[in-house]
Amino acid sequence: MKWLLRYISSSIGKKHVMALTGMALFGFLLTHLAGNFLYFLGPEIFNKYAHALTSSPLIYPAEIGLITIFVIHIIFAFWTQSDNKSARKQAYAVPLAEEHAKLSSSFMLLTGIWIILFVIIHVGGIKFGSYIPYDLAGEEIRDLYQTVSTYFKTPGTIIFYVVSMVILGVHLNHAFWSAHQSVGLSHRKYTPILKGLSIAIAIGLASGFILVVFAAALSKGAA
Amino acid sequence: MSSKAMNLTLKVWRQTGPNETGKLATYELQGVSPDMSFLEMIDMLNARLIQEREDPIAFDHDCREGICGMCSMVINGTPHGPEKATTTCQLHMRKFSDGDTIVIEPFRADAFPVIKDLSVDRSAFDRVIQAGGYVSVKTGGSPDANATPIPKKVADEAFEAAACIGCGACVAGCKNASAMLFVSAKVSQLALLPQGQSEAATRVINMVSKMDEEGFGNCTNTEVCEAVCPKEISVRNIARMNREYLKATVLSED
């Protein structure tokens, strides 16, 4: 196992870890969004889905796994950042011109920190948010549909979510193709397509989430 | 051909030694010909400084035709200045205008300590190459040069990686002071060619480990290195090195 320690503490090993955990988190986002879209199908389906998910015996291992991946991603991000800061202690008097033009990569850490804060607020507001009972053919389950519909009635929350999703998009725009590059997936023909796809995915994912937020905001649920 | 002479304001990093603190000094320079190269403009300033019994500005340069990789300088925030695919020595003053202020700094990275003024120590690059940037063949006894055909495409790709002049602009321009483009160019060249295969795994491990040890930063895929590289070395080489590294560590049985 000595090799593993050496590998993950090497510059490229860290990049690999960032890329793989990032790709896993991206996978989670996709399933999360798919689940969110069930909101459009009404309370019954949405709540059934949420119930199935939370009552599954796999939920705790899955949550622990997700948190672990998220934490590893964060730890490696800060680790890389600290390496990078110490690689140039004396800064330039004039900021690097080319770097200026490349915003999303420079913003990875800032957008990442925002996302951490967002996740804490989001989990607190929804997962550990208000419990409203829902009657599913005699069985009482949580009415998550109602929780969500209620949650997105305050303008502050809506704005916070929209901004956060835009920031997530910015993060993903760089992250998606960058993760491929980091594990060595680069191709003369496909990389340019991948970069285009990155933008599409960033916009698609962010607007998908925002769509659900707006749907909830406009829903007839109790204010 | 010559046109009107220019007057410039130069802000140049002056630092007397590696452990001294430096600062930007301002010089007004009159009568700069647009036909001068950037380094000839510095020569002109230095000639004046000598006349004024001041210490001339130290800077590295040698071939002045864009191939030795010795000239450096970050000009207005860009290594080797504003012209794409051009080293400082090949940059000409006609790219600037009368009345311009030009800020000139050394290549900055902890792995490239300043020796004096604009001159930095890039021997870390040599040490990275010494860690494995070669094929371990001895002189003599090599097979006939045509014994192993190499597809033209592969040879061309290897050549493009081998075009690196080791100037360090990639490090200087990267916000993380990462040397990935430099290291990956050599790793790629030898990973592509059949001659480099037998040592491919140890090469990439040793070179990356040396690169980390020298204190270069990590790559965050900003691609600025490629944008400022005077030889336009592609970041595809970085991906290839990432792949080679994966093969040599996680996927290898050693």
Add this chain to the structure above:
Amino acid sequence: MLDSKIPSGPLSEKWTEHKGHCKLINPANKRKFEVLVVGTGLAGASAAASLAELGYNVKAFCVQDSPRRAHSIAAQGGINAAKNYQNDGDSVWRLFYDTIKGGDYRSREANVHRLAEVSVNIIDQCVAQGVPFARDYGGLLDNRSFGGAQVSRTFYARGQTGQQLLLGAYSALSKEINRGAVEMYARREMMDLVVVDGKARGIVCRNLVTGKIESYAGDAVLLCTGGYGNVFYLSTNAMNSNVTAAWRCHRKGAYFANPCYTQIHPTCIPVSGDHQSKLTLMSESLRNDGRVWVPKNKGDKRPASQIPENERDYYLERKYPSFGNLVPRDVASRNAKQVCDEGRGVGDTGLAVYLDFRDSIQRLGADTISARYGNLFQMYERITGEDPYSVPMRIFPAIHYTMGGLWVDYNLMSNLEGLHVLGEANFSDHGANRLGASALMQGLADGYFVIPYTLGIYLAGATLPEVDETHDAFKEAVDSVQKATKKLLGINGSRTVDDFHKRLGRMVWDNIGMSRNKEGLNDVLQKIPKLREEFWSDVRITGSGEQLNAELEKAGRVADFLELGELMAQDALARTESCGGHFREESKTEEDEAKRDDENFCFVSAWEYTATGKKAKLHKEKLTFENVELTQRSYK
């Protein structure tokens, strides 16, 4: 007469026999020998790596910040080798013959034949190192015809052959540094050779970063420090290329051979003004499609496009109908100078001729021209700001290579025992003129395939008592270097080093450049010593000796150029014949071409240093040609 120690026997067997019968050193004993290699270009890096592989202890020194930056890196065109991969009839003999003839019969048959023999090994070696030579679609190595050769024997890596070969040698050197077999000392300038009991036993260097004068003792010294083209101030050489290491050896007793043999390259970008620090070469392949011309009338300052066809003088096509624009380098250069001297030069300075692609673009299309010369056109535009697709290029000759150098015998050892000289720094293989794509070949031949054998011959036979850096000879050398540094810093005059260098360069260019005559040479022999005196009383160097001090570095080099210039003039004056790059106006054919005098000048001039300002003493090495017949070149 000097003894070149050429082995006996038939030409084609000399080298094999020599290698086969030389004394060998037991592998266990090789590590007891310390070899100092000065310079890490093609010759130095390849020698240091190869000797370290054999087991010698090697210390290598270079003036740049890294061995990868030596000026070999700037060679564009290619490297010759008698591989005959193209099946066009090339052979070791043909490469030998072309080189001897190209050198205008002023080089040694045995050396040149050896060079042609090992040329094939060089390509094998470089490919094994991973040098990415150009390949054809079948994956085999591609060749081109270069410099007017009738066979395609030039291997190349786009326009960066020198870079790729140097990086190959640098990688071999790096491998040996990693193994601990070579100790590398960068940013060091050799200031003196240390001679003990008549043998070269060490060097004294200045550490360019700290200014410290350092001593290194060894059993042999290999000088691989390149040529002296920068004596002209403006040259295609790198700014740090200099003669200092070679000149200090000369002052310690090593003979300087044929200093007047210098090569002027015809297709350089012309000087744009007084600020110019350096000239840039463009590949002479441009002459394949470009037409050289000047206006017929003196002082015609109209733009090229306004000069009608009948007022243009395509002088090379006019004078040399069969070779046209493809005449050899020296002929093309001399003719350019001649038309400019007549006042028909173009551009602001009047020191340029046109190289016009108009007709080729019309005939072949701009795309074809761009595919052939795109990168050169780009380079030209970057430097001049003019677009050669629409305006003819302006070109002018510039000093490019120096065939002269320290005298060496067949084993590459100078007359000073233990001092070996490799690559451009020696004089041995190119005679009075070097062929295109032969410099890289010679540097690598010397380093990879000659010195590993011949150094052993010296070390196996020499008695070398223990000498270390505490020896008095080192103390004396360090002392004299420190005194010279102090003297330079103490002058505190009024002119910069560059100012003197420019004036010297102008004198050398005007009088010992493309054509030379008795009057000019005598004149310059008066002027250079005066300039030298002025230098030593009026130069201004700021700063101290204990730091990075570029002015001090330059001053030491210019001081040596000021002595070398005088020797060049003396050599050029003594050689009243014309040969190769040495054109004496007094010795020409009825057609204005160079005329050799084989009866009186079939020898190498090797000069012995006497004292600064005193005439050097001439030693001759007779050149005998047993295998080729001496003919006069003609390109009409």
